[in-house]
Amino acid sequence: MTAMRFCFLSARTIVLIAAASACAQYPLTAPTPLAAPAGASAHDGYRFENFPATGRNSDSIFVILTFSGGGTRAAAFAYGVLQELARTQIDTGSRARSVLDEVDVISTISGGSFIGAFYTLYGVDSLPAFEQRFLTWNAEGRLKRELLSQNLIRLASPNFSRSDLAVETWDKRLFHGATFKDILSRRQRPYLIVNATDMALGAPFSFTQEQFDPMCDDLAEFPIARSVAASSAFPGLLTPITVENHAGRCAFRAPGWATSDSTDAHINADAFRAARDYFTYADSSERPYIHLMDGGPSDNLGIRPILRGLSSVARDFSLLRLQANGRLRRIIVIVVNARTSDISTINKHRNPPGIIGVLRAAASVPFDSYSYESLTRLEMISAQRRADRLGAECYNKLLARLHPDAPPPSIEALVPIDIVHITFEDVKDSAARAFFLRVPTTLSLPAATVTRVRDVAGELLRENEPFQQVLKALRYVNEPEPIRCLGQ
């Protein structure tokens, strides 16, 4: 009798769970197909061109922030940098403003996406609230509690995952149902680029309308919390976020850059690959669903969108175009890198790591290599730009001497690019440095650790020599820096 009753209860429970989980279905993707044909909407939506420089922000000083991954540690580090930038005044003699007022673009990954999205959505006055609502909040514990509560039934559904639960949690706590339309409606900078990784391509996936165009999806309707969850869906811990591809349901016309760049793989391999990848989104029969995971595996610093902007003239966010049109005088890229080092824990044991350790290493070790390579490329572009500019200035001086009546060609398009890299590696005190380099990647840190990470970010920025040189150079923003040429 007892056995029969148990069987009956189990069967009833299974039926109930199945019924409940069948109801638990998160929409695959929130975007709706664009109502207007692509030709008419090519300038609408969440695009950089719809974020004009207004108020205290000028185009001439173009400040870009990149926030790396690294859980709450990365968010606290970026938070400290934002606070310091708000305190740092730029004095060019015209109007008083802070460096934060001049921030034009924020590109974020994983843990950095929480603070990047929160700041962009709510502004500088909201920053103190972020500390209480996220940094000192046990987000990881909350997520675990949510997982173990009645959500177990919902999670039994194939259409509701751990990351969907994370979306709900981040929405309740931070974003309150906001979508990219809410950022767009501000019509002011910064322009936020949240980055994830396209699992099929292994390539960066940026939450921009340009990325969504070939899929006929309107990013404006996409929840911010969902983009942040995709950006921070660390492999193995959180499930990928899925975007439904509506390609073919609008009159998408391939942009000129993609058509041009896809012509020859041997002249510009990077551009060719980007164009080839872009066209794959326009085929919903081959790729009806796009699965997105943590942005770290494809770019843990958030630098890739900036590299794209520095190597394209026809994409939506193009620094080359802005400088060709004479709108920029100086580009400053502040890379906020919350990288730590736990190499010692691997090497302290004689036996090699087990399967979990190997999987962990496989998921995270490439982050560093790729990040290092991205940063190196950015620094090389900056160095090359300086060489081009100095060479051009000296050439023009020579021309002016040889042909005093002919005006030399303009070098306005050769805008200096300054790289400011903020990293725990630069903490001077060795004990403190060792502490910061061992802060774990988690969504829950002790309040004291959060405070230390936040405060050291400000100190590192104040002590950063390239940053101080940038502030000094801004005094020359309207006049050329003095240079000496060979033989002159």
Place this chain on the structure above:
Amino acid sequence: MGFLLIEYPTVRQVFIDDVQCGSTNTPFQVPNGYHRIDLGTNQNYAPSFRRVEVRGEPYQAPKTTSFRPL
């Protein structure tokens, strides 16, 4: 990356791969590769477009192409 110079008797906007970028008679940087160049929808110039290949040309010796007024 290479420098591109579009020659024309007057200063007017240049369009690269369908997007306005830079102006005539001033060198500016573009990525290496093939690009479609024109001077906009007011077709009072010839040819109607040019296709150029950029391969790392320096500022002092930019890739140069020209249009003429009609």
